[in-house]
Amino acid sequence: MTAPLKSVIYKRIPRPDPELVARAARFGVADLHEGLGEIAGRMCLMSPAMAPISPGQKLCGPAVTAWNFPGDNLAIHAALYVAETGDVLVLTNGGGHQGALWGDVACTYARRKGLAGTVVHGAMRDVDAIRELDYPVWSTAVSVEHPKKRGPVAVNVPLVADGVLVEPGDVVVGDSDGVLVIPRAHLLQTVESAEKRAAAEVEFRRRIGEGEVLFEVLGMDKVIADLGIEIHDCTWGGDL
Secondary structure (H helix, E strand, O other), rough: OOOOOEEEEEEOOOOOOHHHHHHHHHHHHHHHHHHHHHHHHHHHOOOOEEEEEEOOOOOOEEEEEEHHHHHHHHHHHHHHHHHOOOEEEEOOOOOOOHHHHHHHHHHHHHHOOOEEEEEEEEEEEOOHHHHOOOEEEEEEEEOOOOOOOOOEEEOOEEEEEEEEEEEOEEEEEEEEEEEEOHHHHHHHHHHHHHHHHHHHHHHHHHHHOOOOHHHHHHHHHHHHHHOOOOOOOOOOOOOO
């Protein structure tokens, strides 16, 4: 007979290289998404429903994860307790609106503790108060519905938040474009790819500033030719 699953809290996470985290923080979600590659970049990108509560917010740091039972937010308090300066809280209750996972009191403490931000797959509340605190928060929903604090809980275990697998210690990056989770094993390659992409874009902007055509700067003319796409110098119905 299988033993029942029990609540669990792990106080420590596998920590990524802080220098790599700092290098990743210099880039936006778009560059790091491209740096992860075509497959991983899509698998690790949360949906457009995951949005910042204030414009211009950014976050980057290792994930501290908290799985909450629907209608309950006991796990987030355990996560707040074990999180360290620079960490990102990733909270989920499966994405439902039952029981707000995050509010201004928790946010005040997280800010004082020096956390990098919070990502909520589920509901948060106290939006205006949290905006005044200027603490980075992303969420898929807003609801003031009262949460219980009874558990069960799972803290610092792998979980799925907004369709993305998040393991403790993965690097979570957020900005106005969304939220991306970079697996620790892919962090170096992702950062190096983002750095190369950023350098290439500097060159693109230089050439555009000198009057070159974007279509040619990006090599779209060659792509069109290689695909055998025809270009006709007339209207679709023929010249009138």
